[in-house]
Amino acid sequence: MMFHSADLIALALTFKLASITTFILLLIGTPLAWWLANTPWRFKFLIEAVVAMPLMLPPTVLGFYLLIALGNHGPIGQLVEWLGGQPPAFTFTGLVIGSVIYSMPFVVQPLQSAFRTVGRRPLEVAATLRASPWDRFFTVAVPLAGPGFLTAAVLGFAHTIGEFGVVLMIGGNIPGETKVVSIAIYDHVEGMDYHHAHVLSAALMLLSFVLLAGVYFLNRRLRMVQL
Amino acid sequence: MSIEAQYSITRGDFLLDVDFSMPSRGVTALFGPSGSGKSTLLRAIAGLDFHPQGFLKVAGETWQGDGRFAPAHQRPFAYVFQEASLFAHLNVRSNLEYGFKRVPPQQRHISVERAIQLLGLENLVARKPETLSGGERQRVAIARALCVSPQFLLMDEPLAALDEASKREILPYLESLHDSLGIPVLYVSHTLQEIARLADYLVLLEAGKVVAAGPVPQMLTRLDLPLAHSSDAGAIFATQVAGFDQVFHLTHLDFSGGRFAVPGMALKLGQQVRVRIAARDVSLTLEHQGSTSIQNIFPAVVEELALENDAQVMVRLQVGDAPLLSRITKKSAAELDVQPGKQMFAQVKSVVLLA
Known part of the structure; x- marks a missing residue:
């Protein structure tokens, strides 16, 4: 057996984290991107800056603040505790929260630009064809922004798999709960276990390549149909 | 049944302030130069933009x-x-069905099939928009609009983005819509040619104000409006095909003031045809000249004159119950003593069929 069983657990956890994060991001990011693409509000640049901040900040900074906020003494941690729950620091939930924030720009930006490319005209046409706002959003804006959704989902997913700093800060190293692949590889290297670091790294490389190649292939086909 | 619209719209230092009504039958043209507020007004009427006033x-x-x-x-x-x-x-058919499906069945007067037939789209239904020519796309867009069985059809310069060939391809369809569906149309345009061909009623817009409104034959010949002073100013007449001259290969078109003879025999007996007569193609005489190559000579009464420039005047005449324009030199006007009420003969050198 090439893989440690602990490494398999880490791999599975990583993909679970990336999937849940991507799902949540599409759920939150779609309306946010739509709003950003369409609002005439003059201060929308502030929101855009906040969304883009993870691009610039070292993940440790984000992780640090999240650790404080989500921990036993942090506002969110205390709120959750008061509600009868467990503070999310060092839990899988905490990881999801961190990943959602950290990967946000990778989902929101492609969606925003896709919605902007679609433009107002097709939606106006749909309105004159009796489609209500929700109706035209789902039957016109979403299909026309299709390639943007694909890009957003892939970038969000890929970026979550690749993250390290935030996880290290707020997740720690609990097998099956917060120990994702990037942490596991770091552990192996720390422990001079280069063999397993190689196996896990190579597996991640291969998976990433296959995933991205597949998506770009699909994206090209989608665009060919679109244009 | 009619339409009443009042809008007061401010955009920067542009003020659109209009209050007009128009008949809810036939084609009403909203005509004016670019920047006169035509499209702004049409979008407001459609409900695409909200203007509180x-x-x-x-x-x-x-x-x-x-x-x-x-x-x-x-x-x-x-x-x-x-x-x-x-x-x-979506492919062409799905584009057409998009609006159709969203109209309650009891309000549907026009089926997708009928729209396909009216715009000649039979061979295009399975195609994707990107494979269509400009003219074909606009035909699909018009059909798609018809598929919602509208009470009113709003058209914002539907031909402006097309080349001449595509315009010629679409115009006959627009004309036939007029007759076959009876849906009133509000048509925005800045092209006199389209107005002359399609419109029945004209609302003239300039710098955000309605300058004048009325039936097209009158509006095109009103000397107090700029339309009658453009270089290709002219009058239009509603005529009916009355017969043919088999020997000389001519078509006879009857109107209230007499009969036009035009070359060719492509029309059908009884067909309604619009013709246009340019002011520069009409000369005036005091007596009916027998010995002339001009076929179309009508008795006419001078109604009004207006100076064109230092050398020319524009004369509006009444032929039957229709107005006619003639651009002549000031010298001729003086020599013939052209003045309102005078009986004259209008020699029409060229009659343009608008079909």
């Missing part, structure tokens, strides 16, 4: 006013944009 009533129903603003998707209109704006992710 507005009032719109169509056939007794208020769509804006009295504290109410109905958004575009609730109004019984259809809209054809300058660019076809077909849905790129």
Whole structure:
């Protein structure tokens, strides 16, 4: 057996984290991107800056603040505790929260630009064809922004798999709960276990390549149909 | 049934302030130079843009006013944009069905099949928009608008983005819509040629104001309006094909003031045809000249004169119950003593069929 069983657990956890994060991001990011693409509000640049901040900040900074906020003494941690729950620091939930924030720009930006490319005209046409706002959003804006959704989902997913700093800060190293692949590889290297670091790294490389190649292939086909 | 619209719209230092009504039958043209506010007004009527200072009533129903603003998707209109704006992710048939499916069955008067037939789209239904020519796309866009069985069809310069060939391809369809569906049309244009060919009623817009409104034959010949002073000013006549001259290969077109003879025999007996006579193609004489190559000579009464420039005057005459324009030199006007009320003969050198 090439893989440690602990490494398999880490791999599975990583993909679970990336999937849940991507799902949540599409759920939150779609309306946010739509709003950003369409609002005439003059201060929308502030929101855009906040969304883009993870691009610039070292993940440790984000992780640090999240650790404080989500921990036993942090506002969110205390709120959750008061509600009868467990503070999310060092839990899988905490990881999801961190990943959602950290990967946000990778989902929101492609969606925003896709919605902007679609433009107002097709939606106006749909309105004159009796489609209500929700109706035209789902039957016109979403299909026309299709390639943007694909890009957003892939970038969000890929970026979550690749993250390290935030996880290290707020997740720690609990097998099956917060120990994702990037942490596991770091552990192996720390422990001079280069063999397993190689196996896990190579597996991640291969998976990433296959995933991205597949998506770009699909994206090209989608665009060919679109244009 | 009629349409009443009042809008007061401010955009930067542009003020659109209009209050007009128009018949809800036939084609009404909203005509004016670029920047006169035509499209702004049409979008406001469609409900695409909200302007608080507005009032719109169509056939007794208020769509804006009295504290109410109905958004575009609730109004019984259809809209054809300058660019076809077909849905790129749907094929032609699905584009047509998009609006059709959203209209309650009891309100559907026009089926998708009928729209396909009216716009000649039979061979295009399975195609994707990106494979169509500009003219074909606009035909699909018009058909798509018809498929919502609109009470009113709004068209924002539907031909402006097309080349000459595509325009010629679409115009006959637009003309036939007029006769076959009876849906009133509000048509925005800045091209006199299109107005002369398609419109029955004209609302003239300039710098955000309605300058004048009325039936097209009158509006085109009113000497107090700029339309009668453009270089290709002319009058239009509604005529009917009355017969043919088999020997000389001519078609006879009857109108209230007499009969035009035009070359060719491509029309059908009884067909309604619009003709246009340019002011520069009409000369005036005091007596009926027998010995001339001009076939179309009519008795006419001078109604009004206006100076064109230092050398020319524009004369409006009445032929039957229709107005006619003639551009002559000041010298001729003086020599012939052209003045209102004078009986003359109008020699028409060229009659242009608008079909």
